[in-house]
Amino acid sequence: MQDHRKNPRLLGALGKHFPRTHALAAGVASFALALTLFISTPDVEAKRTALEVSLSLPESAVQQIHEQPEAPTTAAAAPPSVMEGLRVVQETVRNGDTLSDLFQRAGISSAEMYQLLSSGQEAKQLARLVPGEELTFQIDGEGSLQSLELHRDRLSKVEFSRDNSNEYKYALHQRDPERYTAFRQAEITNSLFVDGSKAGLSNNLIMEMADIFGSDIDFALDIRKGDKFSVVFDEEFLDGEKIGNGAIQAVTFTNQGKTFSAVRYTDSNGDTNYYTPDGKSMRKAFIRTPVDFARISSHFNPRRLHPIHKTRRPHNGTDYAAPRGTPVYSAGDGRVIKAGYTRANGNYVFIQHGERYITRYLHLNKRNVKRGQRVKQRQVIGTVGATGYATGPHLHYEFLVDGHHRNPATIVRKLPKAKAIPQSEMARFQTQTQPLMAQLERFEQPALAQNADEKDSVN
Ligand SMILES: [Zn+2]
Numbered sequence: 001m002q003d004h005r006k007n008p009r010l011l012g013a014l015g016k017h018f019p020r021t022h023a024l025a026a027g028v029a030s031f032a033l034a035l036t037l038f039i040s041t042p043d044v045e046a047k048r049t050a051l052e053v054s055l056s057l058p059e060s061a062v063q064q065i066h067e068q069p070e071a072p073t074t075a076a077a078a079p080p081s082v083m084e085g086l087r088v089v090q091e092t093v094r095n096g097d098t099l100s101d102l103f104q105r106a107g108i109s110s111a112e113m114y115q116l117l118s119s120g121q122e123a124k125q126l127a128r129l130v131p132g133e134e135l136t137f138q139i140d141g142e143g144s145l146q147s148l149e150l151h152r153d154r155l156s157k158v159e160f161s162r163d164n165s166n167e168y169k170y171a172l173h174q175r176d177p178e179r180y181t182a183f184r185q186a187e188i189t190n191s192l193f194v195d196g197s198k199a200g201l202s203n204n205l206i207m208e209m210a211d212i213f214g215s216d217i218d219f220a221l222d223i224r225k226g227d228k229f230s231v232v233f234d235e236e237f238l239d240g241e242k243i244g245n246g247a248i249q250a251v252t253f254t255n256q257g258k259t260f261s262a263v264r265y266t267d268s269n270g271d272t273n274y275y276t277p278d279g280k281s282m283r284k285a286f287i288r289t290p291v292d293f294a295r296i297s298s299h300f301n302p303r304r305l306h307p308i309h310k311t312r313r314p315h316n317g318t319d320y321a322a323p324r325g326t327p328v329y330s331a332g333d334g335r336v337i338k339a340g341y342t343r344a345n346g347n348y349v350f351i352q353h354g355e356r357y358i359t360r361y362l363h364l365n366k367r368n369v370k371r372g373q374r375v376k377q378r379q380v381i382g383t384v385g386a387t388g389y390a391t392g393p394h395l396h397y398e399f400l401v402d403g404h405h406r407n408p409a410t411i412v413r414k415l416p417k418a419k420a421i422p423q424s425e426m427a428r429f430q431t432q433t434q435p436l437m438a439q440l441e442r443f444e445q446p447a448l449a450q451n452a453d454e455k456d457s458v459n
Pocket residue numbers: 315317318319395396397
């Protein structure tokens with residue numbers, strides 16, 4: 001076999017601990033590991049470290065390193081020389097990297113790469129690497145690959161390791177984060193995103209909240225100073241460190257004095273959705289904001305003089321001023337009945353929803369759909385532009401019921417709602433969701449916040 005170890009250049013021996021702490025269980029703490037750290041020269045850039053474990057380990061310790069508790073086979077099969085020169089090379093997938101590039105940087109022959117790739121269906125995922133993912137190669141004294149770990153993210157790791165008969169064996173290791181309940185509340189004095197972020201909500205959570213109330217509140221036009229919201233959600237921790245947010249569990253939003261509430265519920269079929277506390281689905285036939293409101297910077301004044309005609313004319317729709325290129329969504333499921341260009345409308349899309357409803361989207365920069373095409377609610381059908389009679393980039397949005405223009409800002413709330421929790425499941429729904437609403441209300445009561453036990457989970 002070829003020796004591929006000529007690549008790494010020794011810069012210095014550092015007395016560092018092996019960083020992959022999971023590989024060293026407490027049981028092997030007494031074995032002295034002499035670790036030599038190799039780092040590539042700066043011209044090779046990025047993260048590349050090679051560690052050499054140079055000593056004879058008892059079989060038990062070697063198994064720990066390989067994380068193969070069921071496999072005394074690995075240690076038994078490996079000749080002593082392999083134990084002595086087990087090398088660990090870590091590579092981070094960079095933009096434009098192919099698997100060959102990564103194997104080459106790790107000093108592993110393409111013959112071995114192909115052996116691994118043809119070892120089974122699971123190996124195919126190695127062909128779909130994403131920049132930022134990490135690969136850990138374990139290479140024996142002969143320069144031969146003993147195991148490869150693919151760290152998809154902090155929660156999942158895929159491992160291919162050579163077994164007794166020289167074949168690669170596949171294992172998926174997954175970790176569950178610990179989840180804690182968190183509560184946040186904010187009053188809007190500036191904007192949804194500014195005040196939400198001050199209260200410690202991520203942009204994703206704010207978007208999630210806007211999605212939940214997407215049929216009740218027009219987050220582009222309806223939000224006012226003094227509006228407020230509170231939300232109970234999960235925070236996910238791994239090894240004591242926060243790694244992300246789980247789903248919103250319960251949320252209330254008070255918009256212009258009217259309060260909307262929603263709870264998360266997984267029904268007996270396993271479908272998860274948001275409902276009002278009395279069991280009506282939050283998902284409705286139409287969303288209120290057909291444009292990505294997160295990008296709307298200035299709000300349109302519907303009482304303004306028409307910028308071209310300089311008169312106050314009946315305005316058959318709602319205008320959303322937004323930067324050119326902002327995504328425009330279909331307000332509901334439907335079918336594109338017209339998509340084209342006229343001098344007045346510019347690029348436009350008309351969508352039929354069921355028998356009675358039509359939505360129209362004008363002045364688009366780009367159209368993403370064709371006549372006859374079926375679209376889903378929230379599907380991007382085009383982007384905001386200023387084509388046709390428009391002085392600046394905005395979406396002109398119309399809503400027609402039985403052929404008559406209606407005010408999209410008020411009609412959506414009056415339309416039939418999606419189905420509610422069936423009576424047969426109401427008891428189950430209430431058992432699961434009432435504690436969530438109770439929790440939200442308890443957190444909202446400042447008087448109860450002095451209860452230290454309850455405050456522990458609030459952050
Ligand atoms: Zn308009």
